[in-house]
Amino acid sequence: MPEAIAGSPTCPVPQFSYEQVVLGHGSGGRLTHNLIERLFLPAFANATLERLExxxxxxxxxHAIDSGxxxxxxxxxxxxxxxxxxxxxxxxxxxxxxxxxxxxxxxxxxxxxxxxxxxxxxxxxxxxxxxxxxxxxxxxxxxxxxxxxxxxxxxxxxxxxxxxxxxxxxxVPAGRSLSIANARPGDRVIVSGTIGDHGIAIMSVREGLEFDTVLESDTASLVDLVRVMLDACAAIRCLRDPTRGGVAGTLNELAAASDVAVRLDETSLPIRPAVKAACELLGLDPLHVANEGKLVAVVPPEDAQRLLAVMRQHPQGREAAIIGTIEREPRKLVTMKSWIGGERVVAMLSGEMLPRIC
Amino acid sequence: MRYQDEYRNPQAARQFERAIRRITSRPWTIMEVCGGQTHTIVKYGIAELLPPEIELIHGPGCPVCVTPLELIDKALAIAARPEVIFCSFGDMLRVPGTRGDLFAVRAAGGDVRVVYSPLDCLKFARQYPDRTVVFFAVGFETTAPANAMAVWQARRDDLRNFAVLVSHVLVPPAMSAILDSPDNRVQAFLGAGHVCMVMGCEEYRRLADRYQVPIVVTGFEPLDLLEGIYLSIRMLEEGRVGVENQYARVVQAEGNPACQRLIAEVFETGDRNWRGIGNIAGSGYRLTEAYRAFDAERRFPIDLQTREAAACISGDILRGMKKPRQCPEFAKACTPETPLGAPMVSSEGACAAYYNFGRHRQASPATVQIEVGHHA
The missing domain is CATH 3.30.1330.10 (PurM-like, N-terminal domain)
Structure with missing residues (x-):
């Protein structure tokens, strides 16, 4: 019996552990994480794998360990x-x-x-x-x-x-050390462009949704953008590409690994109008939708504006934006100030992305 | 974007916030009936924009949450049959039955498909004449017209390999049940805008008269909710009862007559069990005699023993007696991955909404302690 429900033996619905693989295990959300943490990590335990980069x-x-x-x-x-x-x-x-x-x-x-x-x-x-x-x-x-x-x-x-x-x-050039465990309070979170394009492009083809504009996947190589960014700012703490599980998944991993809070500002999220509309129609959160040519960067506050300017000069970073800050509390959680000023938690996707009923 | 950004305008939100504070002189308890409204309230942090005197109670308006366990179990049994293609709106796939959910049925080989429209099921029925396509017809009055249309077309086109598992529930009887309850605390309602779009406002006028309660038909965007709350408080403060329509851009007093005719043709009202609440007289739809051949319960007679999770207090949650975080299992044994009850499943369910969007308000799972007032 999974440890999390061991305390409630009366519970007749231990859906916690599916006996077979379900699609949600591949969503990049919490079910995927459960699989990694309970099956793969224990089996292959080693320090490199456990970093979950x-x-x-x-x-x-x-080569000597510290030789660089x-x-x-x-x-x-x-x-x-x-x-x-x-x-x-x-x-x-x-x-x-x-x-x-x-x-x-x-x-x-x-x-x-x-x-x-x-x-x-x-x-x-x-x-x-x-x-x-x-x-x-x-x-x-x-x-x-x-x-x-x-x-x-x-x-x-x-x-x-x-x-x-x-x-x-x-x-890996000497001296480079990027990690999701590096984020510190005060740091800024930058995304390199509009979010959710890939997932919505795929979903609109699959579901036969049509919009005034053709929604295109953002699939692109980030190699050159990363090179330019690292040349401009050696102090970058962390880079990630938010694919399955979306920006929310990446930032939740970051918050957990760095033991910090991530605080987003909804008004600053770059989202294409068509992607936003599709998400509204399907009842999805753009923060959960996959990207294939975008990155999330965490940088010290004093470097953020300069790096943002550099990114915006690059074809892959034209719509880059600062979307939030790293804070001390509430640890391991991602929160977001909403359009109208309220605040909410941005959770990791829990199973497969499900369209809502109404 | 039209009809979206305008209704999320921060300056307008500030104005409503100030107006609400200005007119509020004492505590009031308001229930938003619909799960879609709960979702918006929690997603946009609306409750924290309100003065402390105003308490919002999340009503039973999440169709996923109130679909009775025995119907979920029937759905699981029907979906597992090799000749069946079982179609459902996405949310229902993760609702726990006595044993497992529809995802587990699919993983075990059942043909379970997510559809966006019940009419897609008719396409499947034509495409696979040797299979039986069963649609899980769930929802309030809002989804009833489309579901009725699917059955109506199936009869017209003589699609005999199509059936519906009907679990339709109705809002006004549920509101009556809440108001009749001896421990009711609700003083005003935000009416479910999309339900009224279909059915009109007349039934709500009768409710308002009978129970002497203000009802404000309300939309689903943040500003809709703030305005609906403002109008409710104004009625409460002024001692007025009746129905006001905040959502006039969508809702007309008479509703949508074409939808109402279609519903009346295909469905009739009957008693219905609500998960966590119990039986409410006249609170659901079933197929009329002319359409009963399309009833999946009749086509697949199933005898089932159902058993609800003992730990789940969804009844108290759905009647507004308790907040999700007052449940000892909330965010502990019960999470969106391990729902003990339906309100934790749908993003419209009060528990899931609190879990996904409101956890920073209290100690979250694991051992995280959060300073109270941090976000004030």
Missing amino acids: DQAIVRLDG VGRIAFTTDAFVVRPLFFPGGDIGRLAVHGTVNDLAVGGAIPQFISAAFILEEGLAIDDLRRIVESMRIACRESGVQLVTGDTKVVERGKADQVFITTSGIGS
């Missing part, structure tokens, strides 16, 4: 998006960007990636060709080489057209 920073044998050289960032990510092709991108672009971005936000310079393809019998070769072509372009944009790979084919119905897993490595 977007990437692992490791050192190969032969030979540090490698390593990450992996699986892509199962449906539809394969969507406004603003496709699964191939996403698979490259997802992995290089995870490396970049660790302060690493991405260098090599691998790709493993799980193909469903019957997939059009032409579709695969389009995916590979867009991966080629994404690699070039991100400055990485795809140096190894694998292909498996499964019977029709055993997968959904194409699943792609990419892994990547990059070098």
